[in-house]
Amino acid sequence: MANQINSFSPLDPASTEPIYRQIYWRFRGAITDGVLTPGERIPAARALAKELGLARGTIDSAYSLLTAEGYIQSRGQAGTVVAPGINVRASSAPTERPFGSAGSPSIRQKAPVLPFQMALPALDAFPRKIWSQIGARCVRATRIPDMANPSVYGLESLRTAIATYLQVARGITCSPAQVFITSGYRNTLALIAYALLKPGDRVLVEDPGYLPTRQLLEHLQMDVAPVPVDQDGMLVSQGVNSSPGARATVVTPAHQSPLCVSLSLPRRLALLEWASQEHAWIIEDDYDGEYRYISRPLPALKSLDRDGRVLYSGTFSKVLYPGIRLAYLVVPPAQVERFEHVSQTFLGGCPELTQAIVATFLTEGHFARHIQRMRKLYGERREATARGLKKALGDHIRIEAQPGGMHLILRLTDQQSDKSLVERLQQAGIYAEALTDWSIRGQTDSALLLGFANIDSQDAAEQLGKRILALM
Incomplete structure (x- = not known):
């Protein structure tokens, strides 16, 4: 039996799957695969704990779970054996696999970060120590009301912190009520479409441009109209002249995605004039506007908006890390009530603990320092x-x-x-x-x-x- 135990895949202390569950899966797999046969004795809990260098209670927990499910039986002084008469056959396509076992990656064993991978910040330079300290503080400060359903609009402290940051860093004047927290850019764009557009509406997009924008709009049955891009950004006059009646445009003014050119000031003003005259909407995707290297970051297009036609989309994926799944949208004051109503239907609310950590990261100045270091x-x-x-x-x-x-x-x-x-x-x-x-x-x-x-x-x-x- 010792040889059979040694042939099991090694335990993974870094896995989020508890050790006792890993042991449970290894014994269950050995039984269902026929490695351990009915009536065969398995090691005593004390002996196995000593062999694996684990606490006795860890082994007892695994054995208790196996016993409860009928895989093993205790026979007192005669020891513990695989349940006689058990007839479990291994499935060729099991619905459950042991986490961390051979041939099945644990939930922490994601695909590796590849060289030159797009849309990833410098993960090695992220201030994980500060982040974990803030996270621990936020967990300790969690109250019973904080564990209820989150607000679909977003945590008030985070909305306030974002509004303050945008005023200083991006030249955008807005109130916390104008800020809506979403689970990512796609969620943001879908919310805008549900609130302000309808199937069949024509939307101008940059060509070449960010693929998910086009894909999501087409999925929502929008009429996507491509507009060429040159060294000064989207050819605004060509776009509006060739697509009369367009209801909106999606642009990346700071660094055009993917060409990284900036939308020139004359074209920014022309775009705002078009939106004002046509009562159309400008969706500004400012995905990494902080990272400009030849001068200070340019003010956001939203900072020039005087008629309430620009909806500003920001994200923490590029400036913190993608796994956080947190973004935000700033809407014109006149549209706040409309977006509050639509959010009740189409936003589920983001985890408030994550929002609280980000809010603290912002308000204590760590975010601004992080951006400066990363730039x-x-x-x-x-x-x-x-x-x-x-x-x-x-x-x-x-x-x-x-x-x-x-x-x-x-x-x-x-x-x-x-x-x-x-x-x-x-x-x-x-x-x-x-x-x-x-x-x-x-x-x-x-x-x-x-x-x-x-x-x-x-x-x-x-x-x-x-x-x-x-x-x-």
């Missing part, structure tokens, strides 16, 4: 990554100069498909996205989109560049 770090990593890739790839690529953002654009000078190259890179464990996949009309030249936030040195970028070269 400096990203500027350094962007330059180092570009140098390393250029050294490895030479004339095969041309790296575009960008004022900000969290990814590089590598134009391919050779006549080859960026989509095919991306497939080869992904098979080799290197993340990349094809620029042509972001285009609706297919009028974009081949290029690779590579995130640089998690590339920590020029040498690392150069080595990865050599791997890319071998696959070109």
Whole structure:
């Protein structure tokens, strides 16, 4: 029996699955797979605890669960055995698998972060110690009312903290009542669509542009109208002239997604004038406006809005980490009541503990300091990554100069498909996205989109560049 126990997959102390549950799954798997047969004796709890270096109570908990489910029986001084007559056959497609067991990743064993992965901040530089300290404080401060259903509008302290931050950092004047907390950009965009648009409405989008925007609008049966982008951002006049009657537009003015250019001031003013005259809506997706490296971050388009036509969408995914699943929307004052009504139907409310942690992170100044550190770090990593890739790839690529953002654009000078190259890179464990996949009309030249936030040195970028070269 000792050999059989040793053949079990090792216990994982880092898993969120308790050790006693891991032991339970290993014994259950051994029984259902026929490794342990009916009537066979299993180790005494004391002996197994000593062998595994665990507390006796941990083994007792696992054995109690196995006994309750009928897998084992205690026979007093004769020991504990696999239940006689048990007839459990292993399923070829089990509905449950032991967490942390071989062939089945634990809930913490997610897919690894790949080199150049897009939409990820520098996870190695996140202030986890401060975050965990704030988290512990918020947990200790939790009261009984805090455990009830969360407000669908968002935690008041977080809405207030966001309104204060936007005033200082993005030039947006708003009240906490105008701020709505959502579970991400898609949730934000869907809320806007339900509140202000209807199926069949025409919506202008950037081309090339952020893929989920187009996909969600099309799913909601909107008429998506692509508008070309040049070095000054969306060609506003071309878009409004070619698509009369459009009810809204979705833009990324700070750093156009994915080209990273900024919408020029004349075009910003032209867009606001169009929205005012046509009673249309501007949805400003400010996903990483804080990260500008050639000057101070530009004020948000929303800061120029005098007629209440701009809805400002922000997110914590790019500035904190994606797993937080927290974003926010600022609506014009005249639309607050409408959005409160729609939120009752389409927002479920985000966990208030997470919101409380973020609110504290903001109000104590950690957020502003984190942004400042990341802006400096990203500027350094962007330059180092570009140098390393250029050294490895030479004339095969041309790296575009960008004022900000969290990814590089590598134009391919050779006549080859960026989509095919991306497939080869992904098979080799290197993340990349094809620029042509972001285009609706297919009028974009081949290029690779590579995130640089998690590339920590020029040498690392150069080595990865050599791997890319071998696959070109």
